[in-house]
Every structure is written in structure tokens, then in C-alpha cells.
Amino acid sequence: MSEITHPDKQTLVSADAETSLSRFSTQRFSIAPMLDWTDRHCRHFHRLMSREALLYTEMVTTGAIIHGKGDYLAFGEQEHPVALQLGGSNPQDLATCAKLAEQRGYDEINLNVGCPSDRVQNGMFGACLMAQATLVADCIKAMRDVVSIPVTVKTRIGIDDQDSYEFLCDFVHQVSTRGECDTFIIHARKAWLSGLSPKENREIPPLDYPRVYQLKRDFPQLTMAINGGIKTLEEAKLHLQHMDGVMVGREAYQNPSMLLDVDSQLFGAQANPLTGPDVIRALYPYIEAELAKGTYLGHITRHILGLFQGIPGARQWRRHLSENAHKPGAGVDVVEQALMMVTRPQQTSE
Template sequence: MFSRLTTTLTYPPHKIAVAPMMDWTDRHCRFFHRQLTRSALLYTEMVVADAVIHGDRERLLGFDQVEHPVALQLGGSDPEKLAEAARIGADYGYDEINLNVGCPSDRVQSGTFGACLMRTPELVARCVAAMKAVVDVPVTVKCRIGVDEQDVEQALDALSDQVIAAGADALWVHARKAWLEGLSPKENRDIPPLDYPRVYRLKQRLGTDFVGINGGVKSLDEAKAHLDAGVDGVMLGRLAYQEPGHLAQVDQRIYGEKRSSVQWNDVIEAMAVHATRHIEAGGRLAHVTRHMTGLFHGLPGARRWRQILSTDATKPGADARVLFEAFSQVRLDEPSVAA
């Protein structure tokens, strides 16, 4: 359908990205993560194309300018709807539009998108081409290495070749199969074995095309090892969310920036200001602080920090003073997190 494009690589050098995670990477989470790293690419939760077109766009798509670079992940399988949603997202100012070809939940299967699209690479390519035709920002794909009984060598090559030929600027590959029959979405994040070498082989075959890897990365040392193995980027999921202190080391350790260490006082102050604005707009403190409980993992006082944010921050009328009280319980006389 498409002849392979011969344009040079233009996708930005996103060595580290924080994965799109349903119910986790909302605008408050992304604002928080941006206080820890200036360089990592941040992703929204997956937003269904129909919701973007017909729903409350400010609620679904609104974000703070500090979040850049930030990518919008879309779910869907209708090229026309995805093109319209991509245009809307680009107009909102997102730096990238990403198509979800990896989510294994029942909800996305019933809508014939997510991981089940691994079976129809031609359709995915049409979706990519439709989105590329209406936006000037990169259009990328996040996929699995295969689904169910697919041969991962054939399935991943078929998808990658078609979407790149259609104009995809990058592939982010979760290095696991998705089992759509017999495993829950949670089980699909752990039970199918990781196959990092398969993603390495894809990168070797595609040459200059951007290939990022995702799945099971438990430290920045592991992230560096993947980059040393040849992939262009590493996507962090649960590590970034559950132990976000790791993100405070990304700019120096991965991007080689000379940035001084993150000042925790500045992070807490920025989050307090953000939380206050949210509360004044009718929100609740816990909407913000729920993403912060793992920040001081491993430090003395971290347990008390978690307790206060998990209890006091959820009470009616709670305000930013709770955040400062929790922070006062943390002793910062040790490194914030092990690499």
C-alpha cells in the first residue's frame, strides 16, 4: 500500500520517556514528573479518539505548558476519526501524537483497537497515514511484539514495516506479547516473558528509524544498558510512577546535562502552588498528591510521608499545608534513591 519513505530521521532524541499509564499519567502526574526531569518525554493516558472529538476537550486534553515535551496517546482504529483527534491534539499544542497498539484491556478489545491491532498492520498503517496527513508534529506507534499465538518475528516486522512506510516517526515497543485470551490487563504486564533481544533485532534491521523499548525496566542502570544495546530510547513505566525519585537523575545520568541536583524544597513548593490552583478551581488535594507517595522511597521518613499523603490529603478541605507537613517528616541526609 505504501512505499517506504526515504526521509532522514527527524524524531527528537527522546532517550527516556515516561509511559502512558491509564489512571496514572494524568495532568497532575505529568506536572509532578516535569519538576524532576526537564528532558524526558511525558505521555498522557490513552484517550479514545471518539472522546476527543465529542467529549470535554479541556478536561481530556488540557495540560500545563511546563509539561513540554508531552505526547498525546490516542486509542482507536478508524483512520478518519483518528485523523480528526490527532488534528485536535496538535492544535492543543501536543508535541507528538501516539497511536496505542499495545493495550490489552477488554474495553479496548471491544472497540477493536489497542493490542488487537497487531493482527491488522494494514489498518494501523492507514491510521498512521491519515494522522500524518493532517498534523505537522511526529506521529508514533506504541505496540507489543505480538499477540496470542503470533510469531513475534513476523508480527513485529509486518507492523513496523507498514507503519514506517506510512510515515510513522517512531516505534515504541513493549517487549512482551499481549495475551488477549486468558490473561487480565494486569497479568499482561507481568506474565508474558520479556523479549528484549527481539526489540534489539528490530532496531538493527530498521537502521536509522527510531525504535524505543518498554517493559520491566527497574533502574536507570538497566535503561542505560538498553541504550548501549542500540535502541534509541527507553520508556519507563512503573519505575517512574512508583519510585519517581529516579526521574530526578535522568537529566544528568542519561542526557549528560550539567544540571545541579534537584532541590526537593523547590519540587514541594511547585507542587503546593499547583495543588492550590487545582483546589481553587474545585479540585481536591488528593488528585495531585496521589501521584507523589513514592517520591522519597528508601529515605528515613518516607513511610510517614506516604501515610500523611494517603490519609490527611484525602480529607475534605485538605490543602497544600498537608504537603508541607508530610515533607517535614522526611530526612534528606541520604541520597534520594538508588540508581
């Protein structure tokens, strides 16, 4: 195999360059917090493609931060702007974690009021909190009182049979007034707290974008981003005619090449000069540093499998990484070998 070379640093989007976030809400485009997906390896990869997108951590519970043995607040400096999503319902615990997160350098704290899983409900956080607007408001206020960075809420449009527009408005009113929360990310589906799995809750309850648009019209003083079912930047632009921001989840993860156009199309910033192969090779120094710390290659490469979706050789790319990244001693050469299958595709079609 030929010697692996890294792109010249001048070809990368400069991490020190002044971003255009000041011209827009920082919520203009964000990548959703996704449990088991948006870990620090994933966020580093996504940041190579967009300097402007707001990145979110996976949901981290207050119990894990306060009582856990690991460092659940770890992130890389190159990830900014990056928000920590917290799961919890105890105002004092949330305030403690928010303060720790601000000290660590996070740019935003977000409270999860949208996850519908049984495990989350048993811990008294997530979507079930929509039924307790006063408690959510107290949680937000407790965090706002101890930090200077933004504290935001990610929620649904309703839960179970509590899905009227009046219910949603009352929730937003209480959290924004009593809790002094000025930013909401609204998943445009309600959540069924029983009978549907978390995956089904992302697909079965129908999307209701007009309801979220109406919410923004009725609370014009609040910053609101919309989430749920957004698959293209063209769709994002349509939503931005009504909302302050859009949050994309699964599509950004499964088809990450869309992120290469976010800065130019949604922020009016300089286009990212990198191609897909450039992005992968720009990831090599990070991979090498992580391998030196004992990280397994597969923990990083699982996030990059979808980059070449629809491109000849993409299937071979995915297969080579899936079959080889977990082998003992697997390193950057495995990724380079897989990359050759895309840049020099075989005769077999995708």
C-alpha cells in the same frame, strides 16, 4: 506550623532554558502513558524533576475527544515536551483528533497498539490492532497527512500465537512504509488478548529484549525505543547501547526520585539542583492554583506518595497524605506536615 516558603525560582530548572533534545532522539527517555496514572497532575510533578524526559498522557479515545463533554486534551504549558496517546482505529476520527491536538500544542501524537484490556479490544483499538497492520498503517497515514508533528506507534512484540519474529517485522514494515511511520516504541512482551488481565499482561509474558534489539538492527532507518521492565537508569544506559530510546513506566511512577538524575545521566544536561523536599515545595504553587479551581488535594498527592521510597520517614509521609489529603479543606499545609516526617523523621524506622 512554621510559615511555608516556596523555593526561589532561580533554584529551579529553568523552563525557558534550551534543552539538549536536539542532540538526541526525543525518544531517548520517556515516561510511559499509564491509564489512571499519568494525568496532568502527575505530568506537572514529573516535569519538576526532568526538563528533558518526554511525557505522555494517559490513553484518550477518539470517541471521548469527539463526543465527550469534558476537555480531554487539557495540559499545562510547562509539561512540554508532551505527547498525546490516542486510542482508536478509525482513520478519519484519528485524523480529526490529531489535528485538534496539534492545534492545542502537543509535541507528538502516539497511537496505542499495545493495550490488551477487554474494554480496549471491544472498541477495536490497542494490542488487537497488531493483527491488522494495514489498518494501523492507514490510521498513521491519515494522521500524518493532517499534522506536522511526529506521529508514532506504541506496540508489543506480538499477540497471542501471532508472536513470531516474522510477524513483528511484517507489522513494522507495513506501518513504516504504507503508513510512513518512522518511530516505534516497542514493549518487549507479547500480549495475551484473553486469559490475562492488563496487570498480568505487564508481568507474565516474558520480556524479550534481544528480539527488540534485532528489530532495530533490521530497521536501522527507524527510530525505536524499548519499553518493559526497566527499573534503573543503569539499565536504561545498557538499552541505549542498542536502541534510540527507553520508555519507563511503573518504576518512574512508583519511585519518581529516579527522574532527578535523568537529565544529567542520559542527556548530558545540567544536573537538577532540587532535592526531594525541594520538588515537593516547588509543587506548592501548582497545588494552590488547582485547589482554587476546585481540585481535591488527594487527586494531586496520590502521584507523589513514592518520592521518598527507602528514606527514613517515607512510611509516615505516605500515611499522613493518604489519611488526610481527602479531608474537606485539605491544603498545602497537609503536604508540609507530611514533609516534616521525612525531613525530620521520627525514631520509628521505615
